[in-house]
Amino acid sequence: MITVHHLAHSRSQRVLWLLEELGLDYAVKRYERDPETSYAPPELRAVHPLGKSPVITDGDQVIAESGAIIEYLVEAHGAGRLKPAPGSADARRYTYWLHFAEGSAMPYQLMHLVFQKVRNAPVPFFIKPVARGLADHVLKTFVQPNIDDQLRFMEAELATRPWFAGDAFTAADIQMSFPVEAAAKGAGLGSTHPHLADFLTRIHSRPAWQRARERGGPYSFAD
Numbered sequence: 001m002i003t004v005h006h007l008a009h010s011r012s013q014r015v016l017w018l019l020e021e022l023g024l025d026y027a028v029k030r031y032e033r034d035p036e037t038s039y040a041p042p043e044l045r046a047v048h049p050l051g052k053s054p055v056i057t058d059g060d061q062v063i064a065e066s067g068a069i070i071e072y073l074v075e076a077h078g079a080g081r082l083k084p085a086p087g088s089a090d091a092r093r094y095t096y097w098l099h100f101a102e103g104s105a106m107p108y109q110l111m112h113l114v115f116q117k118v119r120n121a122p123v124p125f126f127i128k129p130v131a132r133g134l135a136d137h138v139l140k141t142f143v144q145p146n147i148d149d150q151l152r153f154m155e156a157e158l159a160t161r162p163w164f165a166g167d168a169f170t171a172a173d174i175q176m177s178f179p180v181e182a183a184a185k186g187a188g189l190g191s192t193h194p195h196l197a198d199f200l201t202r203i204h205s206r207p208a209w210q211r212a213r214e215r216g217g218p219y220s221f222a223d
Helices: 012-022 042-046 066-077 089-119 128-158 171-184 194-204 207-216
Strands: 002-007 026-031 055-058 061-064
Touching: 002 012, 012 026, 012 066, 012 171, 012 207, 055 066, 061 066, 066 089, 066 171, 089 128, 089 171, 128 171, 128 194, 171 194, 194 207
Parallel strands: 002 026
Antiparallel strands: 002 055, 055 061
16 A cells, blocks of 8 residues: 655645546555644654655655655556656656756745745844845845746746647646746746646646545645
8 A cells, every 4th residue: 555644735745646646545644744843743754764745655665755756656556657658759858847846946946935934034123124135135136036937948838738748748747736836826927927827727627636635635835
């Protein structure tokens, strides 16, 4: 039995979605975040030494990292589904977007989140202008320009085909859902990105996504 070690409002939602798309049986083991820090609880370290989610167990195997989990599930349980034919142009794009999501897109999204927290952090009044000024400078000159470049790139790619890898929906679209959803929550995705907005509408209307949402519980990135 596949078990997903799941945190609400996290990347592990993608794993639930993939499992639903593949029609696989699985169990969900829920963990609660620390209410003050939002960190994963220490109990997750009993599953994987880094104590992060997502992690899955499949028999005696423990697999961590979203991309590695998605690749494993597609290879081990996909029976050829949700992946382009080997050697095709779609397969090369599939691999690219599978890695782009966490390797390129999410670092800037995380920096955006961190510096937003810095500018709004409860600090003494005489420090607040300095903290806010520093955060605003980094966001304006470094973080947001990089996010904007990536959004323009992703928008242009989806202007040429319906899905990230090609004409067919694949696991790369599942992997890319999180950075696109994160951008839509306040990191720059707006009216100038109609193809990305349409991508979100289409994935959120998929029955498997909706079933995964029910299994996973709260997921603020889609609210």
